[in-house]
Amino acid sequence: MTDLLPRSRPEDQGVPSAALARLVSALDAIGHVHTVTVIRHGHVVLEATWAPYERDAPHAMYSVSKSFTSMAVGLAIDERLFALDDLVVELLPDLVPEEPSPHLGALSVRHLLTMSTGHAAEPDWQASDEWAREALAAELEFPPGAHWLYNTAATYVLSEIVQRRSGERLSDYLAPRLFAPLGFQEPWWLQSPTGVDAGGYGLMIRAEELAAFGQLLLQRGEWRGDQLVPAEWIDLATSSQIANGDPASGAWDQQGYGFQFWRCPDGAYRGDGAFGQYVIVLPEQDAVVAITGGLADMGPPAAAIWNELLPAFDTVEAAAPLPAPLVIPPAGGARRDTELEYAYTAGPIARLRIGRECLVINGIELACAPHEWAVGELALDGEREWFGDRVAVSGGWQGDDFIALLRVLEDAVTFRIRVSPSGGLTITRDVGFDGPDVWSGEPATTAAGEAASSVG
Structure with a gap:
């Protein structure tokens, strides 16, 4: 992949390499970080990738997608396709109930952007194929603008509005206006059953593309002499538009919310997505930090940035190399000639065979x-x-059990497979919106040799 941003020696941009080494060591200790990129004064001063993850591969952004949706809304408003305070009932008349409630009648684009729709709980907006209709049918217990609630359904409705007014999906609308000028390579966005980009999640881009987006934000929408997004929109979107807690607490999630952006301490702001996807913009330090990962707890990487990086800007230390190599530990264990096959009673895997140097999952052989x-x-x-589809696999026998790790390289998901010849199969997915998921299975046959030969 072509570099989107220039590279520089950290010290030349006022960042001690020793501080970057400490940051990488802290992220390494946290585990499950996939990539980190640090930009200072427009130059990449750190790019680190933990094997087996691939820096040039696309990665699921989860709710960082919302911040890109915000850019599409701002561009559409600038092109006068609709206005910030236009009412949803007028923009999507065929998707609202025949007799909308007074609260729904007052719902505007601004309320969708600020997550102040009036819902007391996020609606079950994916209960049918028509996601926007489901979201707009849900009761609004509060007047719009009176109550903040993180709400992915609101972002999807924004995507529906942009598509209706522009005639293009979000990804197609942003392609000539944002993605192509920034140098993105084939960004991909999950669609709803009705062909509308999911808006609030589902965007896949590469690590450096995420960092370049952060630099665009830092430059208030300017990129190589062209104003891609109006500076006024960047200022509105990234400033606090509604309270989401007590800023005096210092809590990461209570510093205010903008138009699909979170405020942070020390004048910073961010787009973030589940399981450790971040683009953190630090205007006071003229810096950007972008992270991808597969974390159950999103707090530790932010703490590492604030503890190790922020105090170090424009200080002087002796140069230090980064820790190397950066590798997420493989499963470990030993090889055996034993071959076993299992039936998977729930979840995405129906059959699993363990060979001496391979796993065969649903008939697909993986080294x-x-x-x-x-x-x-x-x-x-x-x-x-x-x-x-790209995965990394490692596994071996540990005592009487076979332990394998399977990492989905373009997502946050990791599976831990444990096979006990006497006790069956357990597969754990370590991150999920409802916590870890665990499935179990039993041997497909009683004879290991027969089981092994049954897979072609």
Whole structure:
């Protein structure tokens, strides 16, 4: 992939390499960080990737997608396709109930952007194929603008409005206006069953593309002499438009909310997505930090940035190399000639065979060794709850059990597979919106040799 931003020696941009080394060590200790990029004065001073993840591969952004939707809304408003205070009942008349409530009648684009729709709880907006209709049918317990509630349904309705008014999906609308000028390579956005980009999640871009987006924000929409997004919109979107808690608490999630952006301490702001996707913009330091990951707890990376990086800007220390190599530990264990096959009673995997140097999942063979990661393709039929087919696998025998790790390289998801010849199969997905998921299975046959030969 072509570099989107210039590179620089950290010290030349007022960042001690020793501080970057401490930041990387702190992120390494947290675990499950996939990439980190630091920009200072428009130059990349740090780009680190934890194997087996691939820096040039697309990665699921989760709710960072919302910040891109905000840019599309701002551009559409600048093009006078609609206005900030236009009413949703007038923009989407065929998707609202025949007799909208007074609260729904007062709902505007501004309220969708600020997550102040009036819902007391996020509606079950994906209960049918018509996501916007479901979202707009839900009761609004509060007047719009009176109550903040994080609400992905609101962002999807914004996507529907942009598509209706522009005639293009979000991704197509942004392509010539944002993605192509920034140098993005084939960004991809999940669509609803009715062909509308999901808006609030589902965007996949690369690590440096995420960082370049942060630099665009830092430059108030200017990129190489062209004003891609109006500076006034960037200022509105990234400033506090509504309270979302007590800023005096110093809490990461209570510093105010903008138009699909979170405020942070010390004058910073961010787009963030589940499981450790961040683009943090630090205007006072003229810096950007972008992270991708697969974290159950999103707090520690932010703490590492604030503890290790912010105090170090424009200080002087002796130069220090980054920790190397950066590798998420493989499964470990030993190889054995034993071959077993299991039936998976729930979840995305129907059958699993363990060979001496491979796993066979639903008939797809993946190389598998104890002390290294092997990358392959796992294109499963039917629905699944992660993005991308590329996976990394490592596994070996630990005592009486076979332990394997399977990492989806373009997403946050990791599976831990545990096979006990006497006790069956357990598969744990370590991150999910409802916590870890656990599935179990039993041997497909009683004879290991027969099980092994039953898979072609």
